Amino acid sequence: MSLKLAVFDVDGTLVDSRGPILQALTEGAKAVGLEPPPYEEARHIVGLSLVEALQHLRPEADAALIDAYAHEYKQAFLRFHADPDFREILYPGAEATLLRLKAEGWLIGMATGKSRRGVNRVLDVFGWRDLFDATYCGDDGPSKPHPFMVTENMRVLGVDAAQTLMIGDASFDMRMAREARAYAIGVSWGFHTVEELDAAGAHQIVHDFNELDGALNAFEARAVA
Structure with missing residues (x-):
């Protein structure tokens, strides 16, 4: 064969996953004091690994801020999955x-x-x-x-x-x-x-x-x- x-x-x-990804990007950005991305901006970076995606999304942010953004993004997804109504x-x-x-x-x-x-x-x-x-x-x-x-x-x-x-x-x-x-x-x-x-x-x-x-x-x- x-x-x-x-x-x-x-x-x-x-x-x-368009809704959850945009929501996690929004919540993460707000948590670290960055401007949340609109969907038209966010959709262009989906598919990249997380840190590289966030670097493309907010190139003005330094490495420490990007790491913090990545952490908050992951925390948002943990909250989503802790919600029994999340699907x-x-x-x-x-x-x-x-x-x-x-x-x-x-x-x-x-x-x-x-x-x-x-x-x-x-x-x-x-x-x-x-x-x-x-x-x-x-x-x-x-x-x-x-x-x-x-x-x-x-x-x-x-x-x-x-x-x-x-x-x-x-x-x-x-x-x-x-x-x-x-x-x-x-x-x-x-x-x-x-x-x-x-x-x-x-x-x-x-x-x-x-x-x-x-x-x-x-x-x-x-x-x-």
């Missing part, structure tokens, strides 16, 4: 696609700017520990768009670039995939626009999980031909 690896981003791709929302079709891929023998990887604690929380909340064969995050090495997370998924799972695709909502994901020589599929329902994904080198852009399923099937047909 030919190997096939689908590497997924999380925020903006599988999980609709992280999957995009419609996300879990069905993951389950189908697993049933059909795909390898499934993760490449996310989340911390390792954030990855573990997602895996536990959605019961995905048996779905993902490898997970790489912002704590493991260079931030997106460096190809590290994709190439490490390929390395540990024994898959080459021709058998690998990356699915993400951000230009960082597309550039990361291109650098790793993997096939780059952009999704239009997350943080970055279709125009931004296209400019970053997406091989293909899809608009819902049904369309993504078709793209995955087409990739599989090419990979095993």
Whole structure:
């Protein structure tokens, strides 16, 4: 059987985290005396590892202030998850696609700017520990768009670039995939626009999980031909 690896981003791709991320950025900024970012500003940095994202967001802040902002951002998420009414929302079709891929023998990887604690929380909340064969995050090495997370998924799972695709909502994901020589599929329902994904080198852009399923099937047909 030919190997096939689908590497997924999380925020903006599988999980609709736009509200919680903006709220955490807002609460964190207020806690350290910085101007809270509007959504249009915040959406451009989602996907980077946290410290790098905050440095891009507030370049005028020194390292100590950025560290404090990162701490307050994490504390905000801890408060969210302590609330019994808090729910992280999957995009419609996300879990069905993951389950189908697993049933059909795909390898499934993760490449996310989340911390390792954030990855573990997602895996536990959605019961995905048996779905993902490898997970790489912002704590493991260079931030997106460096190809590290994709190439490490390929390395540990024994898959080459021709058998690998990356699915993400951000230009960082597309550039990361291109650098790793993997096939780059952009999704239009997350943080970055279709125009931004296209400019970053997406091989293909899809608009819902049904369309993504078709793209995955087409990739599989090419990979095993």
